[in-house]
Amino acid sequence: MKNIPFPSALFQQNRERLTKKLPPRSISILNSNDIMPTNADGSMGHIQNADLFYLSGIHQEESILVLAPDAVDPTQREILFLREPNELLTIWEGYKLTKEQATDASGIKNVKWLHEFPAIFRMLMCEMDHVFLNTNEHQRSSSPVQTRDARFIQECQREYPLHHYSRLSKLLYPLRAVKSSFEVDAIRAACDLTRKGVERVCRFVQPGVNEAEVEAEFAHEFIRHKGQFAYSPIIASGINNCILHYNSNDLNCKDGDLLLLDVGAGLGNYASDLTRTIPVNGRYSQRQRQVYDAVLRIFRAQVAALVPGKTTKDLRSECEQITAKECVDLGLLTMDQVKQSTPDNLAVKKYFMHGVSHPIGLDVHDATYNHLKIEPGWVLTVEPGIYIQEEGFGVRLENTVLVTENGQLDLMADIPIEAEEIESLMNS
Ligand SMILES: [Mn+2]
Incomplete structure (x- = not known):
């Protein structure tokens, strides 16, 4: 898919609409969709997770969006984690987003590389009580393949079993239905x-x-x-x-x-x-x-x-x-x-x-x-x-x-x- 640029204000507005519906001390985590394999070294084209895109405007695979509107440190209230670009990746897969480009696209000021996720996530989890995780709740969805979000849900609940967990979709779908x-x-x-x-x-x-x-x-x-x-x-x-x-x-x-x-x-x-x-x-x-x-x-x-x-x-x-x-x-x-x-x-x-x-x-x-x-x-x-x-x-x-x-x-x-x-x- 060819990338058609949207104003970052759209995604900022979407995040604000969601934030208003979250209870105090909430954290929401959304993952990119996986790139699905075919045969040999083949893969299908990447199709971004629509919920992640709705809240960030980011097309790239392996991205993670974290929203914690009550984080003690104001810079940690919206964070985008991305694959770190390097020369080899650029030669083989093409261009990956820089932090500045990701900020331009999403309006999110705090962009980190993926390797920083575990430490920052732990810190935020210790502050927060309610965890909103992303699921595909289309009633006719019937894929046997586990999504990145689904794997994350398992890992997260194993690591932090005593948090209060909720489905982000319940809040997000009614928002996505009303188009700006x-x-x-x-x-x-x-x-x-x-x-x-x-x-x-x-x-x-x-x-x-x-x-x-x-x-x-x-x-x-x-x-x-x-x-x-x-x-x-x-x-x-x-x-x-x-x-x-x-x-x-x-x-x-x-x-x-x-x-x-x-x-x-x-x-x-x-x-x-x-x-x-x-x-x-x-x-x-x-x-x-x-x-x-x-x-x-x-x-x-x-x-x-x-x-x-x-x-x-x-x-x-x-x-x-x-x-x-x-x-x-x-x-x-x-x-x-x-x-x-x-x-x-x-x-x-x-x-x-x-x-x-x-x-x-x-x-x-x-x-x-x-x-x-x-x-x-x-x-x-x-x-x-x-x-x-x-x-x-x-x-x-x-x-x-x-x-x-x-x-x-x-x-x-x-x-x-x-x-x-x-x-x-x-x-x-
Ligand atoms: Mn139709």
Whole structure:
């Protein structure tokens, strides 16, 4: 990932917001993500821990952030520990941050090298009572691999068993959900890059192109603007429309088929998330258009439904209700089937089986808890769909939307979504 600079004020502000929620004599410790190995001497690219980045703006591996707002020595209240650069490291791995650069990026004045961590940490632990440690609490996270934070939790609790331990995520996730103006601008820039990709692809697609070529068009547009895919793109033509997480992206697009594009650009550390379903030959068939317009109506209704006070679960059940009605109008379900639905056995799930909104920001599926209620400043996706296996196609539409005090701001409002707009772009 290419580093897009943010003002250090963003991270300073984030630390202040967290500090206000901490009880007296607290210490919080956050670790970088590991660089994951592949085979032989290979490794994957480094993806920074989003919580550490949120509080420091630091991209580098093996970094540790320590926050102890009540430390007796005022210089110890915010400390960043980094790998010490040396000539060998620079030759093999490239440039590592100097202390001055780390201060510029983070606003943290006290930057130390990693070898100084144990002694300073011990001193602070002896002063503090409450320890806040970082965990990944996304409900669908299922990695068997232990993170650096998880290893640290074990070491820390073994070394200091009588401290009072708490989960930092409980405090941090509600903060991360409410985006600052810096963050909204960053997400908006990612959305704008997604727009460039969509426009390019709509002009490119025609019968016979391969899904892989379509993916490459997006990649070209994203990478030349210093962005990347925010997540593995789904480029799914024909019946693959109905496979929710299809990502083999290697079939030829056939005349008469629909092509589902679930693709978002990431820029700096921020993500965007979009889905469009376009006709391979540039014109929707009558039936495709019927389904498309139904999904677009649901989309419009669900954007308007993004109001403070609701949970994403509330949004999902509202969406299920209106999707069920549209499925009746499309002849997919009968009124009786809809009426006989029970919460555990919704008829509409045959055609719409996923959630309609998730928060987005540093992560595509951003840090959240199900019980959190939407507040102004949240950025969420809106992504209804109708998937008709028996007719061999599905339609999903998705934009990234900001919730404001008095409504919603669709950050992708300028990306074509009406069927006619898509057709005219494809035929231009
Ligand atoms: Mn999404």
